[in-house]
Amino acid sequence: MLEQPAVTEKQSRELVERLAASRYLAKSARLRDLLLFLSDRALGGSGEIHEQEVGHHVFGRPANYDTGSDNIVRVHASTLRRRLELYFAREGAAEPLIVEIPRGNYAPVFRKREAAGPPRDPVAPEPPLPSVRRDWRIAVLATAALLFAVSTAALLLRGPHNETPIIPRGPTVRMFWSEIFHPGQPTDVVLDDAGVALYQELTGRTVTLSEYFDRSYLRNIRPGLRVDIDTANALVQRRQSSFANVSFLGRLRPMAGFESRDTAVVFARDYSFRQIKNDNAVLLGQLRSNPWIEPFLPHVGVRWTYDGGSATYYPSDTWAPGEPKVFRGSDSAETHESYCWIALLPNLGGNGNVLIVSATGGSAFNAGATFLADESAMQTLRNRLPAGKRFPHFEALLQVKGRSAQPRDAVVVICRLARGDSS
Secondary structure, eight states: OOOOOOOOHHHHHHHHHHHHHSTTTTTOHHHHHHHHHHHHHHHTTOOOOOHHHHHHHHHOOOTTOOTTTOOHHHHHHHHHHHHHHHHHHTTTTTOSEEEEOOTTOOOOEEEEOOOOSSOOOOSOOOOOOOOOOOOHHHHHHHHHHHHHHHHHHHHHHHOSTTOOOOOOOSHHHHHHHTTTOOTTSOEEEEEOOHHHHHHHHHHOOOOOHHHHHHTHHHHTOOOOSSOOHHHHHHHHHSOOOOHHHHHHHHHHTTSTTTTSTTEEEEEGGGOOHHHHHHSEEEEESOTTTOGGGGGGGGGOOEEEEEETTTTEEEEEETTSSSSOEEOOOEEOSSOEEEEEEEEEEEOTTSSSEEEEEEESSHHHHHHHHHHTTOHHHHHHHHHTSOOOSSOOSEEEEEEEESSOOOGGGEEEEEEEEOTTOOO
């Protein structure tokens, strides 16, 4: 009997690519990143792969974290094994190769599929999702989610209705955006998660990046003073972003590099530590709605606070001498004053940049978008920073007078280098 040829590395990597793009993994950044990391290590000739190593590189845990009290790797590995079984039993039933992750070891094993008659589905049917009590609030949320999905698609394709796209001009504007859009390096535009922000506002709970990334906050939902458990579950599991974020994207689509195939628009819940370490990124929203901002806070002094009484956010300068300086906007019939915060910082891997844009509302977001594309405005900002051939890492707070998005109505009230930048 002739011996079957060994599985080649090329065949194995092509199989992993098909798995990552399958419906069982494509929508789960965590499981996809886990499979890619484990496969790279195994195909690169590594022997045993340790749990602590996986937790550090894939899930952002400290290098020496306690695996006994934190089972994030084991939980995701178990789910990944289940997804692989489903793929090879169904969508990948005709695959000539199979990859398995043996229990007790995280190193994937690639092998030829055994010819044993027609494909068989050994996996029990997937259980239906638990039912959620549907009342008028859930119906409203469902309608809002559908409207958001439709409006998002339209805005990304056409730009906001009745708004002229911004055409960037001038060397300073090009210098700034070249820090975000690099040829050959991916750029991720990360939309905020309005559901997790609203959940925190209603319950008074703060969701950390660690909880948000590994979904542990979903397992610890407790009823708050203004929301029941069913409604809280519906809130945090819906995929909804703020209209201001989407409008910002529509206005900046003409930016050089924005429409490159290396640029992807990502919902915050689908983002991963692997991407924030290796890619350039644009993070939109405040910390409550986009927890990916959390790792960058030590480099900047501006913080955003939620005011439950007025249901608004406002910035404050924690680096101001003495007490933090608070910037509260106004929205009276006579005056309208809002704020937009911009920060250009290194990504977590130190090999790219992250742009963070937060604002008090839609008009401030639009003013920020216009400001970042206006040569005169950006030259004024650049002159307040140390000279050089590149934009240094910095943070700036813009005060916007009125509801206009014109650069002349935006005043720079804070402009300084980020902590750790000695430019």
